Amino acid sequence: MxxxxxxxxxxxxxxxxxxxxxxxxxxxxxxxxxxxxxxxxxxxxxxxxxxxxxxxxxxxxxxxxxxxxxxxxxxxNEPLQYMFGEQEFYGRPFTVRPGVLIPRPETEILVEQVMAAATKLWSESEELAVVDIGTGSGAICITLALEKTQWRVTTVDLSPDATAIARENASRLGADVRFLQGDLVQPLLEAGEKVDILVSNPPYIPSRDVEELDDEVRVHEPRLALDGGEDGLDCYRRLCEALPSLLKERAVVALEVGIYQAGDVAALMKASGVMDEVEIVPDLAGIERVVIGVRR
Ligand SMILES: C[S@@+](CC[C@H](N)C(=O)[O-])C[C@H]1O[C@@H](n2cnc3c(N)ncnc32)[C@H](O)[C@@H]1O
The missing domain is CATH 1.10.8 (Helicase, Ruva Protein; domain 3)
Structure with a gap:
């Protein structure tokens, strides 16, 4: 041999x-x-x-x-998850391959925060319009669709590879999700659609820091999923600018952020002028991980 x-x-x-x-x-x-x-x-x-x-x-x-x-x-340095073709997220197996970000455990906090914030604003049976920007493997949108079957979940990604893999995951796990391919919230704005909940884990690593990442991430995971522009905040800026046109009268916005970005992202959310409360939530390691805004 x-x-x-x-x-x-x-x-x-x-x-x-x-x-x-x-x-x-x-x-x-x-x-x-x-x-x-x-x-x-x-x-x-x-x-x-x-x-x-x-x-x-x-x-x-x-x-x-x-x-x-x-x-x-x-x-x-290929990640084990790509070699085995799978990563668990929120207790479910997600297919992953090169071309899609491997879902991280800290993103489960984002999902939990969205569901917790929703219970404070709406009754359990409410058929909310939810959008997850930056589909990846579908970890966030599929989990929300399975945990809250009454929600109408849409997701948008620029990457055809990510959209294809996430579609596979949705059918494998039996989730009802609408997949759109496009640039951030553009497809929704063009269609004149408004949402009750916007959730996103966008690319947030400053461009110059991408080169410093471990090979396991830098070489093997898609740059589109990592690179957040010069200061890492490009997607947050664009998402927050769109909030006034996108949100319904009562709404929740939940964004995962990178290390040291929570304050800046919270300021962007407040500057949108449409959020009544903005809160920063740490992950289990005490790192500020989620910025969550509520419009009452
Ligand atoms: C950090 S990954 C998150 C993936 C997945 N939501 C997760 O949490 O595991 C960011 C995702 O955003 C997508 N993305 C990057 N820029 C985008 C853009 N301008 N419009 C739509 N999606 C974008 C990438 O392709 C990638 O799938």
Whole structure:
């Protein structure tokens, strides 16, 4: 067999684990043993218990060839989520591939904040018009559509790849979402549509900082999902400028923000002149993560 690593003396799961993890360690992977375990379990479709009980079991050549391929991709800093094709968000599996941002756990806070703010303004049965700007994998819009089945959820992305993958996720997870391809809120403004809730996790990394990101993010995740312009605030500026034309009389706006951006984004939201209250919410690490505005 033609492989990158030498597997010739590897016969058991344990030996494969040690060979893969020492290769990953040499290549600078931060948690080589755990990642090697995840790769073996992925190749064999095993849960952790099955894996731990099988240390002395023999491993077949086909699995070693698959494992070899994964090790080589990981040594090239490809994210595990792209290699495995999946990332969990809000307890559900989302398909991810290069071309779409891997959903992050902190974005779950954005989703929770939107739902919590809605319960303060509307009754549970209200059929709200909700828009998620910057679809990505569909993590936000699909989760909201599944958690609040009475809401009419629309999402917009400029990227055809993201829109295609999010459509796949919606049908895989059984979510009813309307997908639009376009520039931020432009498709809604053109159609003269107004919304009760606007939610977005837009690209927010200042352009010069994109070059400083780890290879795992910079090389493999789409630049369109990361680069927020010179100061990282381009999308927030444009979204907040559109609020007066876009929001209904009573509305919620919830935006995820990058580190040190919450104050600026809150100021942009207030400057729109249509929000009655603007609040900043930290994530579990205490980083200001969501700016949420309410129009009563
Ligand atoms: C940070 S990602 C968020 C993806 C997803 N909502 C999530 O939270 O995982 C930002 C998304 O915005 C999209 N995007 C960037 N610029 C855009 C624009 N001008 N109009 C519409 N979508 C845009 C990107 O393609 C990307 O999918």
């Amino acid at each position: 033609h492989t990158q690593l030498d597997w010739s003396d590897v016969t058991t799961i344990r030996e494969a684990l040690l060979r893969a993890s020492s290769f990953l360690r040499e290549k600078g992977t931060k948690d080589p043993l755990f990642e090697a375990e995840l790769m073996i379990r992925h190749c064999l479709d095993w849960d952790r218990t099955r894996f731990l009980m099988a240390m002395t079991d023999s491993i077949d050549i086909e699995t070693l060839v698959k494992l070899d391929g994964l090790c080589v991709r990981r040594a090239n």
